[in-house]
Structure formats: C-alpha cells, structure tokens
Amino acid sequence: MKTISVLLAGVGGQGTVLASRILTHVALRQGHDVKVTEIHGMAQRGGSVVTQVRMGEKVYSPLIETGQADYIVAFEQLEGLRWLHYLTDKGTMIVNRQRINPMTVLTGAAVYPHDALTQIRVHAPRTVQLDGLAMAKQLGNLRVINVILLGALAKQMDFPKEDWLAALEATVPPPFLELNRQAFQAGYAA
Amino acid sequence: MTKALLTGNEAIARGAYEYGVAVAAAYPGTPSTEILENIVKYKEILAQWSPNEKVALEVAIGASIGGARALCAMKHVGVNVAADPLFTFTYTGVNGGLVLVSADDPGMHSSQNEQDNRTYARFAKIGLLEPSDSQEAKDMVGHALAISERFDTPVMLRTTTRISHSKSLVELKPRQDRTLREYKKNPRKYVAVPANARVRRAIKELHWQEMLAFSEQTKLNRIEWADRKIGIVTSGITYQYVKEALPNASILKLGFTNPLPLKKIAGFAQQVEQLWVVEELEPFMEEQIRSAGIRVHGGKAQLTPIGEYSPSLIRQAILGLETKTKPSAAVPPRPPVFCPGCPHRGVFYVLRKNRKLVTGDIGCYTLGAMPPLESLDTTICMGASIPAALGMEKARPDQAHNIVAVIGDSTFLHSGITGLVDTVYNGGTTTIIILDNRTTAMTGHQHHAGTGQRLQGEPAPEVDLIALCHAVGVKRVRVVDPHDLASLDRAIKEETAVREPSVIIARRPCALIVKPTEPRRCVNHDVCTGCRMCMGLGCPVISFADKKSSIDPALCWGCRLCQQVCPFGAIGPEEVQ
Numbered sequence: 229m230k231t232i233s234v235l236l237a238g239v240g241g242q243g244t245v246l247a248s249r250i251l252t253h254v255a256l257r258q259g260h261d262v263k264v265t266e267i268h269g270m271a272q273r274g275g276s277v278v279t280q281v282r283m284g285e286k287v288y289s290p291l292i293e294t295g296q297a298d299y300i301v302a303f304e305q306l307e308g309l310r311w312l313h314y315l316t317d318k319g320t321m322i323v324n325r326q327r328i329n330p331m332t333v334l335t336g337a338a339v340y341p342h343d344a345l346t347q348i349r350v351h352a353p354r355t356v357q358l359d360g361l362a363m364a365k366q367l368g369n370l371r372v373i374n375v376i377l378l379g380a381l382a383k384q385m386d387f388p389k390e391d392w393l394a395a396l397e398a399t400v401p402p403p404f405l406e407l408n409r410q411a412f413q414a415g416y417a418a
Numbered sequence: 419m420t421k422a423l424l425t426g427n428e429a430i431a432r433g434a435y436e437y438g439v440a441v442a443a444a445y446p447g448t449p450s451t452e453i454l455e456n457i458v459k460y461k462e463i464l465a466q467w468s469p470n471e472k473v474a475l476e477v478a479i480g481a482s483i484g485g486a487r488a489l490c491a492m493k494h495v496g497v498n499v500a501a502d503p504l505f506t507f508t509y510t511g512v513n514g515g516l517v518l519v520s521a522d523d524p525g526m527h528s529s530q531n532e533q534d535n536r537t538y539a540r541f542a543k544i545g546l547l548e549p550s551d552s553q554e555a556k557d558m559v560g561h562a563l564a565i566s567e568r569f570d571t572p573v574m575l576r577t578t579t580r581i582s583h584s585k586s587l588v589e590l591k592p593r594q595d596r597t598l599r600e601y602k603k604n605p606r607k608y609v610a611v612p613a614n615a616r617v618r619r620a621i622k623e624l625h626w627q628e629m630l631a632f633s634e635q636t637k638l639n640r641i642e643w644a645d646r647k648i649g650i651v652t653s654g655i656t657y658q659y660v661k662e663a664l665p666n667a668s669i670l671k672l673g674f675t676n677p678l679p680l681k682k683i684a685g686f687a688q689q690v691e692q693l694w695v696v697e698e699l700e701p702f703m704e705e706q707i708r709s710a711g712i713r714v715h716g717g718k719a720q721l722t723p724i725g726e727y728s729p730s731l732i733r734q735a736i737l738g739l740e741t742k743t744k745p746s747a748a749v750p751p752r753p754p755v756f757c758p759g760c761p762h763r764g765v766f767y768v769l770r771k772n773r774k775l776v777t778g779d780i781g782c783y784t785l786g787a788m789p790p791l792e793s794l795d796t797t798i799c800m801g802a803s804i805p806a807a808l809g810m811e812k813a814r815p816d817q818a819h820n821i822v823a824v825i826g827d828s829t830f831l832h833s834g835i836t837g838l839v840d841t842v843y844n845g846g847t848t849t850i851i852i853l854d855n856r857t858t859a860m861t862g863h864q865h866h867a868g869t870g871q872r873l874q875g876e877p878a879p880e881v882d883l884i885a886l887c888h889a890v891g892v893k894r895v896r897v898v899d900p901h902d903l904a905s906l907d908r909a910i911k912e913e914t915a916v917r918e919p920s921v922i923i924a925r926r927p928c929a930l931i932v933k934p935t936e937p938r939r940c941v942n943h944d945v946c947t948g949c950r951m952c953m954g955l956g957c958p959v960i961s962f963a964d965k966k967s968s969i970d971p972a973l974c975w976g977c978r979l980c981q982q983v984c985p986f987g988a989i990g991p992e993e994v995q
Binding site: 252256261264265274276287288289294307312313315329330336337341347351 | 423527528551579580583584585586587658659661662728729730741742743744745746747748749750751752753754755756757782785788789790953956958960961962972
C-alpha cells in the first residue's frame, strides 16, 4: 500500500501531540508501519508546532515534504495556510476556523491574512471547515478541540470508526473518555 | 514479541534498561532531555540530574570505574562542557561499559549552534554509533556498552533531533541483569598523571587499531546492494532519507562510524559507478574517505553542510530532479513568546525601560531578545552572561553602571557560579539578576539542585542561592518578586548605581508549574485611551483593535503586569469591572 502522510499543525498548547498519539494508535491497529516526528523545545512556547505522521507497509523517512501530505489537520487558520503547500493536489485539509494571533500580529509588525480560509479553499478543493472552538464550548471543555478535529479527520480517512473509538479508549484517561467520545462524534458528524 | 512505538529518546532509555545500565546521569537539554525522564521509569537504574554535563559525565565515569554499566546523556553543546573528563577518560578507559549520548540538533530547532559532534568522537578517538531509527537507537545502547567494555573506551551514541524526537516501532525485550564488575584498585590505569597517561596513551592506540578491525567486520556497517550505478555511503537519519529518495541505489549503511571502515568503503566504491557520501552537517566521513584515496563522485560540493536534509534535497543533488513544489503562502511568522504570567516578562520590561546593556544566557528568557521587549544584548552559551558582563565592564568602564547580567536558576547552578566568583574576585561591579523560577523551564520543567527535589520527585537538600552569593563575596543580595514592577525597577536602579557587585534574585515559580492566585484582568474600554503601553509587555493575551486594548479572558493568568503599566487605570481584576 501507498504510504499515507498526515500533518497536524497548530499553536503550542493546542493538543496536537495527543491527537497524533490517537492517530498513530489507529494506524498501528491496521498493522501499518508508522513513523512520527515532532519538534519540541523553544517551539512550544506559543509558537507554531507541527507533528508529522506517516504510515504504510514500510515507512523510511519520518518527514513529510512539500506537496506530499495526504491530509492536513490545521488547528488554527493561519497554521493551515502556513502548511498548505505541503498538501498533495488531491489532499484533504481539515481546518479549525479559530484564529489565534501571533505576537507579530499583536504588535502590529504583521497583518493576519483576513482571507486565510478563502486561500485554503482555493488551493485545497477538498477542505473541511469547522468551528472547533464553538463546538468545544458546547461540549463544555475547550481542551477537546483536538479530538473534535480528529473526528473530522476520521470521517475523511478509510480506517474503521470502531478502531478510532478503541484508540480513544486506549489513550484518553478514563475520567475524560466520555467527553472525548462526544467530541470525536461531534467532529465526525460535522 | 512486544512492539512499541517509541521516540529515539524513549528507545535509548529502554536500551539502558535492557542492557543492564545501573547508573545514568544527565543535565537536561533539547533534544536529549527525555532520555533521563524515561529512564526514571526503570527502578533498576539509579538516575539523576546533575548540575551540568561535566558533572554528569564524571558521575558516570565513577560508576563505570566502580564496575557498573553507565549512561550519560546531553545535547550536543553539553559535550563541550563535558569534554574535559571525556578526553582523559579515553586514556584511562572503563571498567563497566560507558555510553555517552550526544543529541545533536541540525537545523537548530532549539539550540545556539549546530556543531557536528561526530568530530568529537574522532578527536577523542572513541567509538561512535549513529542510529537511523528508534529500534537501532535501542539496540545501539547495547552495542555501545559491549564495544566500550571490549575495547576499554567510552563510546559515543550520537543522535540528531529527527532521531531523538521521531517515533518508530521497537521490539521490547527483558532486562539482562548484570552483576557489578569487580573493582580492583589500579592507579596505573585510573590515575592519569603523566607517567601513567603516557603508558595509557600507547594502549589507547592499540585499542584504536583493534576497534578499526572491528569496524571493518561488524554488521553495524552493512551493504544493501541494488543498482550499482549509484552507491551511497550514509549514516543516521540520512539513511532513511536516501531509502526514500533513491530506492534503487546501492547503500553502504554505516552504524559504527568511528573509526571508519575505510577498506569496506573502498571495496564498495570499486563496485559502483558513482560513489556519493550523504551526511548532514560536516563532511565527517567524506573527508576521511577522500583522504584514503577513494574517489568520491559527490558529497558536500553538491549537498549543503547547513541544516537538516530531506529526501527531496538528496534526490535533487544526486539525480538532478527538481521536486515540484507549490509556492508557500505569505504568512506572518509565529515565534515562541513568554507565556501568560511568565515571571521573566516583567524583568525584561524594566530592563528595557531603564535602557540597560544586558548580557543574557540560555533558557526561556532568551526570548527577552524578541520584540517588543528586545532587551538582550548577548547570548552565547550556558553561564556566559556573568563573565561576559565582567568583560564588557573591563572593556567599557564608562558603562559599568549600566551593565546587567541575567541568568536562570538552573543555568546559574550549571555554570554561573564560577562567573560570579570571577566578578567578585576581579573587582567587577555589575548587577546579576538570577531569574529564579524554581525549575529548568525551557526543557520541560526538570528539577535541579535548587528546587528541593530530585529527578524522581523525592525531596532533596536545596541550594540556598542567597547564602551562596554571600559566600562567594557578594555583599548586596536581594530578593524581588518579578510580578512587582515598582520593586523591580527600584532594585535595578539601586543595584546598578552602587560600585560593587550585586545580585538580584527575581524569584517566582514558572507560570506553568503553579496555579494562578489572582483574578484575570480585563480592560475598561471607557477608560482605555489606546496609548498601547500594555502592548509593550509582549503578552500574548493582550490584543489591540479599534484603538483599544483587550485581554483574552480565557488565557489571562492574572500576573497584573498590564495593570501596573497602564497609566490610566483602565485595567483591573475581572470581577470588579
């Protein structure tokens, strides 16, 4: 089988790491070889963060290159735009409509691109947009945006839904499992 | 057989467990930190944070001489600090095996330089292993320890960020329990005075020759034959990139790269039309291969010595195939920033306001160089802030009243104390601010000798920073809450005015390790004049639109800095307004 590449892009603190853990769990349940790479350290202090997941029969490089991502899950508009050129021509972009201003915008040194979502839609015809922040508010916990987005990703990928739910069970601590199940379902239905 | 998806660092920790390491020591540093954090899970290993990499290696050396298998882990620049014991331990040799993990950072994701530490292995004439995934990272801990014991030498296991922080599948095996090797007093081996060292130097050379023969034979260096038009010599993560970029090329995959198996490489070269050497950073292998008279078709002339590689970069250099890429969108950068509530923010705000010349150090607080605070003048290495301030004062005595060194608590204990001693001893009058946030924050909140807890979280004696500063001869030592801007301002003005060295301890725990106690702040838009004073704090929670500031209530920590800088009283606690 062809190697599948999924890129998760967000802002430090948004929970991309847990999302990638759940995703890799699902891939492993399919018997795939999996490689994941992410950058720690300085990048975590509210900076851009990206986790790259590759899965298939045999995966060599953990790196996804430009034009190679089959799926991008953007936890924030601007981060979606930043990584857009990594998407394959037929790739799917899942983008959270949330906006988080970087310091460069807050200080007035740069302008937040007001048409980020439009640009994404133009270059990625297969784009799924959702308002993760509002959905998470409805569920009563802002920290489940990551799992909402994962639900939307699950809908687009070919893995069985029960494997996703099993992966949730294996990675989320019991007290938060039900909440995360709801978040996943909300994203799946969006 | 159990398999697990592990990072390179987790795999190294697992390797330490499986191959009977009994003692492990480290100082945290990206991308090496998680090695010790994961070793802690294995109760069979006595693991510890040391104040710096030199001390960590010396602890591991003592354990090795004492007969235990030992592991010492650090980031690449940590080896600079540990180089002194390393270069003599290569003469004395080991008792129990010793592996030194050097986690290099090509591309400088979280480092001040991207030095290639394979060069250290050659310099010190020690064995060098380069894993290309997590399975190898684990296995090579075992190889490193065995090689160390067989050739009586420390061995370097060198990873890069993409190995340390990438996950791949690893087979888990049980621990091979080992009995402690016998310790016999042997001063001719372990006391490195000139008479003994001369003897050991010659023995070292014999071991080097034996290790060379080993390198030619070991399966760690293997050939993967395919099409013989292009033959590639590679090691570490670039092996994976080569497999991806040129699936049809023949590959000599080197896992043991010092000493290099030059005969094996020559034999491989003879059987391929074009020999390429593909390695990130320095031409470590290429130069040696060329020196041996082996014809190299391509290497650093086509592939950059700067930064990380990727499959497409290699494909382009070797096959001349441009990867079709879409243009990237013009997007404002999102640099890391001080967190909401960070105790460092106020210090840099006040330093900027007072136009101080600030020598900096290594930690989160290096972010004080970024706009809008922009109050750092220098950052070189761990501990450099204090001596650099002294040197600056010697060069520019007219600036003496204006020079301030800033250094974190963990960094101060790492290598700041000697600089402070130097300042006192040599008549410096600078002011040193110890940013005491009670943790090693940058690398993910590790304990150190000043936090009162050990790696395992158990209680430990706590270094008394005030007493320490007094003991080395600093008479003026004061503690200030960095969330109190007026006190900070007064302290900095007073201490820089006096003509003697002084220390200000800006003490408050990192905002990520304590819960906020103050209510969140908010802006009263009827009072806000849009003067933008609060924007000068560089707080990610404050934004400015339609000529008014606003505070994001979901993210505010309640540090009150904005309230203190607002000249119009427009900012206050949330429930009041």
